[in-house]
Amino acid sequence: xxxxxxxxxxxxxxxxxxxxxxxxxxxGQRHLxxxxxxxxxxxDPEASSPGAVSIILxxxxxxxxxxxxxxxxxxxxxxxxxLSAITAGVKDVREVMQEAxxxxxxxxQTTILFLDEIHRFTKAQQDALLPGVENGWVILIAATTENPxxxxxxxxxxxxxxxxxxxxxxxxxxxxxDRAVVDARGLGxxxxxxxxxxxxxxxxxxxxxxxxxxxxxAGAAVALSHAAAETDEAAAPGAIPEVSxxxxxxxxxxxxxxxxxxxxxxxxxxxxxxxxxRGSDPDAALHYLARMIEAGEDPRFIAxxxxxxxxxxxxxxxxxALGIAVAAADAVAFIGMPEGRIPLAxxxxxxxxxxxxxAAYVGIxxxxxxxxxxxxxxxxxxxxxxxxxxxxxxxxxxxYRYSHDSEYGIVPQQYxxxxxxxxxxxxxxxxxxERDIAARLERIRRILGDR
Numbered sequence: 060x061x062x063x064x065x066x067x068x069x070x071x072x073x074x075x076x077x078x079x080x081x082x083x084x085x086x087g088q089r090h091l092x093x094x095x096x097x098x099x100x101x102x103d104p105e106a107s108s109p110g111a112v113s114i115i116l117x118x119x120x121x122x123x124x125x126x127x128x129x130x131x132x133x134x135x136x137x138x139x140x141x142l143s144a145i146t147a148g149v150k151d152v153r154e155v156m157q158e159a160x161x162x163x164x165x166x167x168q169t170t171i172l173f174l175d176e177i178h179r180f181t182k183a184q185q186d187a188l189l190p191g192v193e194n195g196w197v198i199l200i201a202a203t204t205e206n207p208x209x210x211x212x213x214x215x216x217x218x219x220x221x222x223x224x225x226x227x228x229x230x231x232x233x234x235x236x237d238r239a240v241v242d243a244r245g246l247g248x249x250x251x252x253x254x255x256x257x258x259x260x261x262x263x264x265x266x267x268x269x270x271x272x273x274x275x276x277a278g279a280a281v282a283l284s285h286a287a288a289e290t291d292e293a294a295a296p297g298a299i300p301e302v303s304x305x306x307x308x309x310x311x312x313x314x315x316x317x318x319x320x321x322x323x324x325x326x327x328x329x330x331x332x333x334x335x336x337r338g339s340d341p342d343a344a345l346h347y348l349a350r351m352i353e354a355g356e357d358p359r360f361i362a363x364x365x366x367x368x369x370x371x372x373x374x375x376x377x378x379x380a381l382g383i384a385v386a387a388a389d390a391v392a393f394i395g396m397p398e399g400r401i402p403l404a405x406x407x408x409x410x411x412x413x414x415x416x417x418a419a420y421v422g423i424x425x426x427x428x429x430x431x432x433x434x435x436x437x438x439x440x441x442x443x444x445x446x447x448x449x450x451x452x453x454x455x456x457x458x459y460r461y462s463h464d465s466e467y468g469i470v471p472q473q474y475x476x477x478x479x480x481x482x483x484x485x486x487x488x489x490x491x492x493e494r495d496i497a498a499r500l501e502r503i504r505r506i507l508g509d510r
Contacts, residue, residue, distance in 0.1 A: 073276035074269045076244045077235070082130050086268065087231035088123055088224055097220055098127060101171075101198065102134035113192050113199035115177070115207050115216070118224025119357060121267030124202035127224075128173040131200065138162055138170045140197075144179035149187045156191040163196065170197045177201040178210035185212045192218050226266030235268050236260055236275055248299070250279045255304035263311060265355045277310030278302045325356075332407075333364060337372045341411035348400075348407050358399050362388035365406050376416035376491035383409050414491025422485040429479065436476030469506045 079085050082092055082102050091098050097114060116124040132139030140155050159170035177185070191197045192215065199219065203210060207221055227235075239245035240252050252260075256278060264271035279302050286300035328347050335343035351361055362384075369384035387406035391399035429435070445456030460470040473480055483504075487497040 072273065073239060073245055074272040077239045077242065077272055078126050079130050081134050082127075085123060085126060085130060086234045087227040088127070091127075091222055091224070097222070098131065101200075102131045113197075113201075113219040115199075115201045115203065115211060115219045115221050116224055117203050117205075117207055117221060119226050119266065120204055121264075121269040121271075122224040122226055123268065124224060125173070125175060126268075128171070128200040128202065132171050132173070135171075137198070138168050139173065140170055141173045141175070144174060144176040144184070147174075147184075149184050152184065152187045152191075156196050159191065159196045172197040172199050174199065174201045176203060178203045178205035178207075182212055185215055189214055189218070227264075227268055228266070229261050232261045232264045232266070232268060232271045233257065236271055239272055239275055246275075246279055250282055251299055251301045253301055253303050256302045256307050259304045259307045263307070263355060265357075267355070270355065274307060274311050275302070278307040281306040281310045328354075329360075329364060332361075333368055333372075336365075336368050336407065336411045337415065339411055339415070341408045344407050344411045345404060348403060352396075352400050352403075358391045358396055358403065359388070361403055362391050362406075365403070365410065368410055369406075371420045372415050372417060373410055373413055374416045374419045374493070375487065375496055376414035376493045378492055380410055380413055414493075416488040416490050416493045418485060418487050418493065426484045429482075434478060436478035439473055439476065441472065442474065467506065469503055471506055471508050474507075 082099065085092065093099070097112060101112075101114070116127060118124060128141075129139065131137075138159075140159075142151060142155065155170070155172055159172070162168045162170055172191070174180075174188075188199060192199050201211070201219070207216060236252070236257060240250065241248050252275075260271050260274050260278070263274055282300045282302040285306070286298075328350055332344060332347035332351065335341075335347060348361065352358070365384040366381070366388055369380040373380035384406050387402040390402035394402075440454050441457060441459040443450070443455035445451055445459075450456065458472075460472050462468055462470055464470070475482060485500070487493040487500060489497060
């Protein structure tokens with residue numbers, strides 16, 4: 060049994076100690092761990108190395124990317140090398156590649172290179188990985204929280220298999236917490252966990268295993284400290300301390316909000332947040348923003364919703380709104396939390412208090428509806444591309460009038476296909492900056508012949 064002194068002594072963090080040693084211990088990600096899947100094949104010691112494929116693991120923090128990589132290495136018996144894109148450079152990558160070749164040629168041993176946070180690598184650094192991946196010097200397992208389509212170079216993507224990890228469910232987190240309480244690698248039964256504390260840890264985790272285990276470790280330390288301070292005779296000799304919900308709250312220094320990223324509260328709060336912005340109530344919007352921040356919601360999710368709100372609900376009534384929302388999203392990605400709450404709050408208040416119009420949003424949906432219903436037709440001949448050989452012979456571009464040759468920069472000619480000529484999708488509202496757009500558009504449509 061783990062002693063209270065060991066739990067409080069600053070040893071290796073509980074989340075690290077409890078990392079699974081095999082794929083059988085991995086919680087969640089069942090869609091990636093079916094028989095015959097690439098991860099299972101990589102972990103099979105009987106599998107032939109030439110058939111192994113490099114993989115990129117994409118998912119939120121705490122979903123098991125590092126865990127899967129280490130479990131693969133331990134199960135397969137392959138040599139395992141870990142690099143972090145935060146500290147490693149091209150020189151480190153080349154050294155790993157050279158050593159991998161040596162290990163392969165001298166000992167017949169395959170190397171797994173686990174590269175954490177690959178999105179932080181520059182293009183040149185990612186280029187350094189290509190020879191090793193392409194020639195099979197290493198089996199690359201790269202982890203990222205960012206969309207690989209934008210953060211990983213195309214040649215590396217094409218040579219790797221992209222696997223997407225999902226946030227852990229409440230049941231998955233519960234399994235990990237329960238195991239950590241009794242496992243010899245974890246708390247070894249030095250404490251018990253009340254049902255309320257267990258539920259609190261699951262809520263605070265928000266799908267992040269590392270956060271749940273860190274909270275458990277901190278809560279256990281609080282419970283053990285209280286037990287050590289007990290001097291009254293009512294304390295039964297050898298009694299095992301129980302971690303309570305209050306211990307967890309004291310350890311993480313926050314109220315135990317009822318908030319579950321997989322449950323109703325997640326959707327209810329974000330819905331109330333967006334509707335408060337749409338309803339121009341900055342106080343309510345800040346309240347729901349604070350609830351999400353304190354519950355550990357991913358700030359990038361909040362930022363994405365602000366960008367959508369700026370386009371959907373504010374639109375051209377205030378053309379600056381989208382820029383402010385995007386700037387807030389960039390700022391959160393750049394500075395992280397907790398400071399990221401400040402640009403999020405700034406964007407929230409701005410969107411809630413500015414003029415609003417959904418005219419552009421309504422317009423694109425109407426246009427898409429026509430397209431899906433088959434209402435598109437051919438591009439008018441005078442608007443077709445006339446630059447390739449033979450285009451002019453087909454009449455492409457014939458009769459096109461260059462707008463800048465006109466005094467007003469607008470010339471009357473047809474732009475929509477014949478089947479839609481005269482259709483109006485965008486109808487600006489008499490609100491904010493869109494009031495001026497409406498007046499200008501009315502003049503434009505008169506010049507165009509109200510087509």
